[in-house]
Amino acid sequence: MINLNDTAKANLDEALANSGLRSTRQREQIYAVLLKRRDHPTADEVYARAKEVMPTISLATVYNCLETLVDCNLVKKLNYEREPSRFCPNDGEHAHFLDEANGRVYDILLPEDFQSMVSKILPRGFEAKKVKLTFTGYAPNDLDTNSL
Amino acid sequence: MINLNDTAKANLDEALANSGLRSTRQREQIYAVLLKRRDHPTADEVYARAKEVMPTISLATVYNCLETLVDCNLVKKLNYEREPSRFCPNDGEHAHFLDEANGRVYDILLPEDFQSMVSKILPRGFEAKKVKLTFTGYAPNDLDTNSL
DNA sequence: GTTGATTTTTGGAATCATTCCAATTTAGTT
DNA sequence: AACTAAATTGGAATGATTCCAAAAATCAAC
Numbered sequence: 258m259i260n261l262n263d264t265a266k267a268n269l270d271e272a273l274a275n276s277g278l279r280s281t282r283q284r285e286q287i288y289a290v291l292l293k294r295r296d297h298p299t300a301d302e303v304y305a306r307a308k309e310v311m312p313t314i315s316l317a318t319v320y321n322c323l324e325t326l327v328d329c330n331l332v333k334k335l336n337y338e339r340e341p342s343r344f345c346p347n348d349g350e351h352a353h354f355l356d357e358a359n360g361r362v363y364d365i366l367l368p369e370d371f372q373s374m375v376s377k378i379l380p381r382g383f384e385a386k387k388v389k390l391t392f393t394g395y396a397p398n399d400l401d402t403n404s405l
Numbered sequence: 406m407i408n409l410n411d412t413a414k415a416n417l418d419e420a421l422a423n424s425g426l427r428s429t430r431q432r433e434q435i436y437a438v439l440l441k442r443r444d445h446p447t448a449d450e451v452y453a454r455a456k457e458v459m460p461t462i463s464l465a466t467v468y469n470c471l472e473t474l475v476d477c478n479l480v481k482k483l484n485y486e487r488e489p490s491r492f493c494p495n496d497g498e499h500a501h502f503l504d505e506a507n508g509r510v511y512d513i514l515l516p517e518d519f520q521s522m523v524s525k526i527l528p529r530g531f532e533a534k535k536v537k538l539t540f541t542g543y544a545p546n547d548l549d550t551n552s553l
Numbered sequence: 554g555t556t557g558a559t560t561t562t563t564g565g566a567a568t569c570a571t572t573c574c575a576a577t578t579t580a581g582t583t
Numbered sequence: 584a585a586c587t588a589a590a591t592t593g594g595a596a597t598g599a600t601t602c603c604a605a606a607a608a609t610c611a612a613c
């Protein structure tokens with residue numbers, strides 16, 4: 258029914274507990290869906306995939322769970338223009354590349370010191386808590402579904 | 406009624422002509438509104454400001470004009486999460502800084518070679534047409550309404 | 554394990570920025 | 584002035600997301 262390996266499950270439970278939240282079947286399922294195919298699905302797509310295996314889950318719950326996971330810092334929410342948000346499980350700092358040809362989003366690994374490097378661009382007095390870097394263009398056409 | 410200086414008007418007319426589009430009172434007015442206060446207003450805010458001086462303009466027209474100006478590359482559309490889009494007249498490459506304290510957006514000047522610099526982060530085969538850099542955090546609290 | 558208190562889930566309604574539409578008006582041309 | 588194509592307009596439609604109140608599930612204490 259669910260499909261989370263032990264360490265992922267442990268991470269989830271810990272992150273939820275840290276925020277004083279409960280571990281539920283639905284939250285596990287949503288997290289499992291995101292880990293299984295890292296193709297930056299929208300809430301609707303997550304809903305469809307979760308339903309295959311948990312047919313009674315509701316769309317509202319999918320939104321709730323995704324928001325919870327984002328708040329716990331286990332998942333990132335991506336936005337391009339005002340298109341539907343996409344979600345990716347969080348493996349630390351990375352940029353995103355949107356392929357205009359097929360609409361896919363690829364993760365781009367960032368150098369360790371990226372945030373401090375780029376923060377030097379800021380004038381005196383600006384304190385950045387977060388930096389977001391997104392590319393748009395054409396990706397090589399021989400990549401598989403998952404990100405790099 | 407409108408309030409565009411000669412060079413701005415000339416830029417607008419040229420950009421529109423380049424795209425085979427007509428120069429209209431509404432388009433001039435919307436562009437003038439954006440140039441007058443560079444505080445990254447939403448479509449609604451642009452609508453309110455335009456209406457003060459052109460009471461019959463419609464919201465649909467504001468959306469149309471903004472889209473046209475963006476297409477002509479005279480204006481940039483900014484998005485944070487899925488909040489309403491904001492608009493800023495385009496003075497070349499710059500990043501944006503969202504102040505979490507007051508919701509204001511500041512333009513951040515970028516070094517000339519920024520795009521080529523940061524494109525080196527991309528793995529072989531990725532061709533970036535656009536790069537977007539956005540910061541979130543706290544800005545110094547003695548800045549005026551307009552951007553840097 | 555049952556009870557009670559608190560969270561979470563759920564389906565459907567509501568929201569709201571934006572887009573669409575068909576009719577009218579305007580701009581540019583002959 | 585007349586004609587054609589483009590732009591504007593108000594209102595309806597769209598669609599992702601949020602809100603709501605009721606039902607179900609979880610956790611803690613006994």
